[in-house]
Amino acid sequence: MKRNRPLSSQAQDLLAILASAPNDWCYGYELMKATGIKSGTLYPVLMRLDERGLLESKWTPPDVEGKPPRHAYRLTDAGLKAAREAKASSPTLTSLKEQTA
Numbered sequence: 094m095k096r097n098r099p100l101s102s103q104a105q106d107l108l109a110i111l112a113s114a115p116n117d118w119c120y121g122y123e124l125m126k127a128t129g130i131k132s133g134t135l136y137p138v139l140m141r142l143d144e145r146g147l148l149e150s151k152w153t154p155p156d157v158e159g160k161p162p163r164h165a166y167r168l169t170d171a172g173l174k175a176a177r178e179a180k181a182s183s184p185t186l187t188s189l190k191e192q193t194a
Contacts, residue, residue: 103130104138105179108147111168112176118153118165139166147172 100108106128111119125135142148149169152162168176 100175100179101138103128103134104142106130107135107138107142108168108172108176109180111148111166112173112180115168115173115176118151118167120163120165124166142172145171147175 107124107130110124110127121132121135121139124130124139125132128135130138139148139150143150143166146169148166150164150166153165154162
């Protein structure tokens with residue numbers, strides 16, 4: 094039986110950042126820079142959000158030959174709804190574009 098726990102603050106931050114460009118695929122490194130969440134926390138949170146159906150993920154081929162493929166993430170419709178709720182509870186979050194500019 095799956096538990097449906099409330100989203101952690103890190104998960105809410107990720108959803109809010111991804112909601113700034115909901116149709117765009119984002120890499121973990123971009124999300125790490127935008128949120129300040131360390132990789133040891135970020136990737137398990139991304140996996141849990143994917144398992145809950147709030148994110149979709151895919152492997153993307155490398156941009157440069159010899160580099161490994163990368164995992165990319167974007168919001169599902171359910172994720173966008175959850176992101177809007179997270180943003181309403183924490184309106185000071187900024188967009189991914191503002192964080193990486």
